[in-house]
Amino acid sequence: MIARSTITGFSQGEDGRWVIELEPRLVPVLPKPKRAHQGWRYLTDRMAPRDLAEGEDIGDVIPGKIAGKLAKLGLI
Helix, strand or coil, rough: CCCCCCCCEEEECCCCCEEEEEECCCCCEEECCCCCCCHHCCCCCCCCCCCCCCCCHHHHHHHHHHHHHHHHCCCC
């Protein structure tokens, strides 16, 4: 997990599937290893990774070599 976005609502598509509507702005957070769909939305404020400070770069937290590889993959 490297970013969060506020849920703004839910809607149902024409095919009957539910759509989670998100605020388009991503808020970078302190990177935290998590497998997909492990219930991030259920994290308490105390357990959730903190937002990165204004001007703090993810490279300040992730080692440069790893951050470079993630950037090449378009993940950060």
